[in-house]
Amino acid sequence: MTIYDIAKKAGVSASTVSRVINNKPGIRESTRKRVQKLLDESGYTPDISARGLVTQASRFIGILIEDIRVSHHTESVYVIEQEMTRHGYTCITFSTGADPCQKAKYIEILEQRRVEGVILIGSMFGADEVRNAIRRHLPEVPVVIVNGMLDLPNAYSVLIDEERGTEDCVALLLRKNRRYLAYLMDVPTPANLHKLQGFCTAMQRAGLGDGKAHTVYAPGMDTNPIASIARGREAAKEILQKMPDTDGILCSTDALAIGCLQELQSRKIRVPEDIALVGVDNSVYGLVCSPTLSTLDNKLAEVSLSSARLLLDAFEQKALSRKLMLFTEVIERESS
Amino acid sequence: MTIYDIAKKAGVSASTVSRVINNKPGIRESTRKRVQKLLDESGYTPDISARGLVTQASRFIGILIEDIRVSHHTESVYVIEQEMTRHGYTCITFSTGADPCQKAKYIEILEQRRVEGVILIGSMFGADEVRNAIRRHLPEVPVVIVNGMLDLPNAYSVLIDEERGTEDCVALLLRKNRRYLAYLMDVPTPANLHKLQGFCTAMQRAGLGDGKAHTVYAPGMDTNPIASIARGREAAKEILQKMPDTDGILCSTDALAIGCLQELQSRKIRVPEDIALVGVDNSVYGLVCSPTLSTLDNKLAEVSLSSARLLLDAFEQKALSRKLMLFTEVIERESS
């Protein structure tokens, strides 16, 4: 079923049908009615790709995330997809995994699909390989990176002040009279390094010594939340062994904090009485666990919506700024 | 950058370039080398949509789910996307929401994108509106429905025997010497009605009376997991009020069970000592809460992989069957 089929049935030319479909002016009302009726009855639907070929507009945007199973990524994708769909764009979403080369491959697929814009979710998309891939494959289309930076003329950033937020988390623990703080850090992405910086700053300011000495890493590549939890558990063991005096633990993600919590509880260490616990992400997990988890709300939903809006503005070249910063909020629950 | 640009640079015709790109035979090796080199250097990438216009193959498939934020949906989408991408297909995923009309709209978008196949995740896609939309907009492409049925010549089903699984859950509770069972049921989707059927069968068989009389509904349209948890909490109150003797609760989803757990704990009712709790979905939530949640693993990952494979088989018309059934497994954890 093409516009030609409709045109034949209606006894008009294909252009007339096209005009009706696209609500172009300059058509006699009677003709429009007649064609529209046929259009409705025949169940015709335009081929958007064919249209895109001539209008040079795919109406696609690409969304890249490392792993959609991570709950705050999911939230981001949800919000962005709703907003972009509302504006007539179709989202192509890929879970790229952690490997930068793999990320570059997906960028090539997005080029093949002629996306009009891209949203990268996560600071690890600021890697050099990604930048090169963008420069090579998508040098012309606006690219918004969420919670990260990309030094490219077509790149935009929506940032979250997690460094400051982490300082606020430390402040919370200090208010709870904790003095032997530990920091449990996930893979050293730029975002996580910012949080570490915040932790160190706050520790120093409080006269609690070198933050890095109180930091334990939870190494691992698997982005699955279950794997994250397991890593948190392992890292908790390390904290307890190396820093037995610890009375407060700050985790760079909620998933790690959950693992941590499980390890503490299995050892009958009371949370928050013996050790207070704070996570980051404001994920559902923090509401599901018991005690509920104090966490840093990094406003992923707002940030994602802003990034979608920023992309839409960039399409109309009316983006006010290439860089946007949003602020976090500490959510105090039972674990602190 | 088109094949014509490459052709000009190479001093050959566009057809030759096309042949090189598609690895067609009948090209002198020296020519192929020369063109390939230019292809690589220039950073040319074919426009898949333009190709699709002539080959009549979009290499798109559509995935429809109600809400990607629901953790087992997310898992499904992840698995399907990985598998389809591996086979050269690009997935277009939409969160449709609960409204059947909205679902129909998304099906129309999929038609506009000329998807070659569709995967519907969830039994609520078996609704009449959806069937009509498929019949109208996508009568020719294979449609796989996960955990549901669609009476259409181009439809395939991958089912999970949750009815039997629910019976197994009741058996678990009986083994734990529970006799006053309640069933907490989410919105009456076909899948949830199957579970209810399983509950009733098992209750009757055990001589515990009419299952329906022991069933409480958690009404609500919001598919967000946080909303589900809240609904579970409300429903738990109702159970405690109407059936104060209850010593075991089976919930049709983990999220509801989490809400239930929270309400019980807030009333100092011990789980599992006073009331045992079992969910369905084997979601991360069940590992995050405390006590950890016994649950029915409905093998969403396997089911999703099977549905992707089924679709791929249908593309090559070598699908062995239109209907596939997989089996569940009870996972016993601390809550029972």
Place this chain on the structure above:
DNA sequence: CTGTTAGCGCATTCAC
């Protein structure tokens, strides 16, 4: 107001 023509980027005949 409407039809004719051309061309988007590509693969595929059919000649040569």
Place this chain on the structure above:
DNA sequence: GTGAATGCGCTAACAG
């Protein structure tokens, strides 16, 4: 082996 011509479904520019 390779090129010229054609058409996929559609919109846009230009006639009329």
